[in-house]
Each structure stands twice: as C-alpha cells, then as structure tokens.
Amino acid sequence: xxxxxxxxxxxxxxxxxxxxxxxxxxxxxxxxxxxxxxxxxxxxxxxxxxxxxxxxxxxxxxxxxxxxxxxxxxxxxxxxxxxxxxxxxxxxxxxxxxxxxxxxxxxxxxxxxxxxxxxxxxxxxxxxxxxxxxxxxxxxxxxxxxxxxxxxxxxxxxxxxxxxxxxxxxxxxxxxxxxxxxxxxxxxxxxxxxxxxxxxxxxxxxxxxxxxxxxxxxxxxxxxxxxxxxxxxxxxxxxxxxxxxxxxxxxxxxxxxxxxxxxxxxxxxxxxxxxxxxxxxxxxxxxxxxxxxxxxxxxxxxxxxxxxx
Numbered sequence: 054x055x056x057x058x059x060x061x062x063x064x065x066x067x068x069x070x071x072x073x074x075x076x077x078x079x080x081x082x083x084x085x086x087x088x089x090x091x092x093x094x095x096x097x098x099x100x101x102x103x104x105x106x107x108x109x110x111x112x113x114x115x116x117x118x119x120x121x122x123x124x125x126x127x128x129x130x131x132x133x134x135x136x137x138x139x140x141x142x143x144x145x146x147x148x149x150x151x152x153x154x155x156x157x158x159x160x161x162x163x164x165x166x167x168x169x170x171x172x173x174x175x176x177x178x179x180x181x182x183x184x185x186x187x188x189x190x191x192x193x194x195x196x197x198x199x200x201x202x203x204x205x206x207x208x209x210x211x212x213x214x215x216x217x218x219x220x221x222x223x224x225x226x227x228x229x230x231x232x233x234x235x236x237x238x239x240x241x242x243x244x245x246x247x248x249x250x251x252x253x254x255x256x257x258x259x260x261x262x263x264x265x266x267x268x269x270x271x272x273x274x275x276x277x278x279x280x281x282x283x284x285x286x287x288x289x290x291x292x293x294x295x296x297x298x299x300x301x302x303x304x305x306x307x308x309x310x311x312x313x314x315x316x317x318x319x320x321x322x323x324x325x326x327x328x329x330x331x332x333x334x335x336x337x338x339x340x341x342x343x344x345x346x347x348x349x350x351x352x353x354x355x356x357x358x359x360x361x362x
Contacts, residue, residue, distance in 0.1 A: 062086045070111040074120035079107040125154040133158045134181045135189040146214040193229040201238030248333040252300035269347040281319040292353040295327045
C-alpha cells in the first residue's frame with residue numbers, strides 16, 4: 054500500500070480535529086504520520102498552538118469551551134472525564150464561566166496541569182458518559198458533587214433544568230444516588246428530591262393539613278368547591294380565601310403549569326385571596342406554611358371586620 058501524501062496526512066489531521074472541537078494530541082499526529090520535526094514546524098509557524106503539553110489547538114490559538122474541555126480530558130489521559138461545574142455546564146444544566154477545567158481521574162493517575170483541577174476518585178466505572186464527543190461524569194455523581202457545594206434552591210434549579218431537557222428522570226435519579234451513599238452531598242441531594250417530589254393521597258393531605266389550619270387560627274374549610282370557575286382544594290367563603298396544593302415541582306407538564314397560572318389568575322381577577330403550597334412544603338416545612346396562612350388570615354379578617362364596621 055502506497056504511503057499517504059502530505060496533503061492526505063494534513064486532511065486527516067484536520068478531519069480528526071473537527072471531530073474533537075478543533076484540538077488534537079501529539080500522539081494522534083504521530084499516528085497520522087507526522088514526525089516530531091513536522092509537529093514542531095507547525096507550532097513555530099502558527100498552524101498548531103499548544104494548550105497543554107502534548108495537546109494542541111488546530112488553526113487558531115483560541116478554542117470554544119467544548120474545545121477546551123475536550124483538550125483537558127485528552128491532556129489528563131484516556132480514563133479522565135469532565136467533572137464538577139465544567140461537567141454540569143457541558144450537560145447544559147448550570148452555567149460556568151471559570152477558565153479552570155475540572156477533571157475526574159482514577160486514583161494513581163494523572164499529574165498536576167495548569168488551569169486544570171483534578172479530583173481523584175476511587176472508581177469511575179459506569180459513572181462516565183459522553184456528550185458531544187467529550188467524556189463527562191453522568192448526572193447523578195455530578196448532582197451529588199453540586200449538592201455538597203450549594204443550597205437547595207440552586208440545586209433544585211439545576212435538577213429542574215435537567216428534568217425539563219429530558220436528561221434525567223427524577224425518580225430514577227433518586228434511586229441511583231443510593232449507590233453513591235457515603236459521599237458528601239448525597240444526604241442533601243436526597244432531601245431536596247424528596248421534598249420536591251413528595252405527594253400525599255387526598256385523604257392523607259386532608260389529615261396533614263387540618264392541624265396546620267387549626268394552628269393558623271382558621272375555621273374548618275369547605276373542600277372540593279367550585280370557586281371562580283375552578284374546583285379548589287380548600288375554600289373559606291367568609292374570608293374569600295382559597296388554598297391550592299401541588300403534588301410536586303418536577304414532572305409537571307407545560308399544560309399543567311399553564312392551567313395553574315390560569316387558576317391563580319382567575320382568583321386574582323375575582324379578588325379572591327389564593328395561596329399555593331406543594332405537598333412537600335406541607336410535609337417538611339409546616340411552620341412556614343402555618344405562618345404564611347396565619348398572616349394572610351389575619352389580614353383578611355381585619356379587612357372583613359373593617360368592611361362590616
């Protein structure tokens with residue numbers, strides 16, 4: 054078989070670089086047929102640009118975020134994967150503008166590189182996925198990492214973003230993190246998921262909600278009544294107050310969310326006070342729910358008394 058021409062070798066290098074977000078390694082260039090002197094010549098003449106030792110940008114010195122992430126994984130070896138905020142940004146569930154790239158590698162591998170933060174883990178195994186040709190940790194271990202660093206609001210926002218993009222199923226995520234128990238962040242992540250997905254049956258909701266109503270100083274409500282064109286959960290006609298409940302924040306379709314907005318808007322336009330709580334709030338944040346209802350009830354009672362004076 055005839056050796057490849059210089060043009061064919063060059064075409065092969067460009068084609069490979071395009072599949073790797075415009076980066077290529079020294080080893081890949083050698084495998085394509087370039088000599089060390091040819092690689093050095095291209096570095097001197099501005100056709101290759103060193104990103105890390107043995108990893109180059111092709112044709113221009115600056116690469117995209119994906120090019121930098123791909124280059125970092127190439128620089129850290131074949132068992133490396135994008136980690137932390139870099140990994141979450143590649144999945145598109147959390148923004149990350151830091152130049153430093155976070156990489157996970159197995160124990161015993163890798164070495165310090167500038168602008169790369171390496172985290173050594175006992176075993177990567179099936180935790181590694183691929184996205185846009187870049188090895189990256191799958192979302193369960195990345196959410197465990199995130200849970201060890203941020204509060205529940207930021208964590209839930211990222212989970213919700215992944216859920217909206219059909220990258221995860223929250224119920225399966227809840228089961229998968231059990232295999233990661235013992236890691237920092239697992240307990241926090243489990244708690245956030247449970248609060249956001251918890252759901253009572255109708256009878257359980259009524260039993261759980263009645264003590265809250267009593268502590269808030271409200272009389273027994275009417276249930277399942279039609280108010281302003283919608284069947285509501287709890288209704289106090291004397292106070293013109295409606296309380297609605299949702300079974301969870303994840304997996305609500307666009308139609309369900311739009312219908313909730315229409316319901317709330319109908320109550321507002323009819324000058325009916327309306328509060329909406331999730332089942333998770335009623336289960337886990339009872340003091341907040343009680344205080345919110347009590348405050349609104351006091352204001353409504355005062356309004357009723359003043360209008361009757």
